[in-house]
Amino acid sequence: xxxxxxxxxxxxxxxxxxxxxxxxxxxxxxxxxxxxxxxxxxxxxxxxxxxxxxxxxxxxxxxxxxxxxxxxxxxxxxxxxxxxxxxxxxxxxxxxxxxxxxxxxxxxxxxx
Numbered sequence: 192x193x194x195x196x197x198x199x200x201x202x203x204x205x206x207x208x209x210x211x212x213x214x215x216x217x218x219x220x221x222x223x224x225x226x227x228x229x230x231x232x233x234x235x236x237x238x239x240x241x242x243x244x245x246x247x248x249x250x251x252x253x254x255x256x257x258x259x260x261x262x263x264x265x266x267x268x269x270x271x272x273x274x275x276x277x278x279x280x281x282x283x284x285x286x287x288x289x290x291x292x293x294x295x296x297x298x299x300x301x302x303x
Contacts, residue, residue: 192287192303193261197252197268198226199280204250207268211254214267217303220253228279255287255303 199207201223208219225246233244256264261284268282292302 192290192299193256193258194285194287195252195254195256195261195264195268196283196285197254197280198224198249199252201248201250203280204252207252210267211264214260214264216254216256216260216264218254222251222253224249224251255290257300257303 197207204221208221211219226249227246233247235242235244254264265282265284289299290302291298295302
C-alpha cells in the first residue's frame with residue numbers, strides 16, 4: 192500500500208478530484224493548508240493598503256491506494272491539461288505499513 196500526498200492550488204481541487212474519480216479512486220482526504228516559500232509572495236490591496244502575503248493558500252489531498260494503482264494514478268496526475276503552465280504542485284509517495292478500518296475492523300488491503 193502507498194499513500195499519495197498532493198499539494199495543489201485551491202482552484203485545481205475540483206479538476207483533480209474529478210480525474211481521481213474517473214480513475215476509480217475510492218476516497219480522498221482534503222485539507223486546507225498554507226505554504227511558505229522563500230522569495231515567493233503575493234501582493235494584495237485590502238482597504239486601500241497594499242500587503243504582502245507570504246503564507247499562500249494550498250490544498251493537501253491524501254490518497255491511500257493498492258500498490259498496483261499508484262503508477263497509473265501518478266501518471267494521470269502528471270499529465271497536464273492542454274495549455275497548462277508550469278506550476279508548483281507537488282506529489283509525494285509514501286509507504287503505508289498498516290491500515291485499519293475502525294468501523295469494521297478490516298486490516299490492510301481489505302481496509303482500502
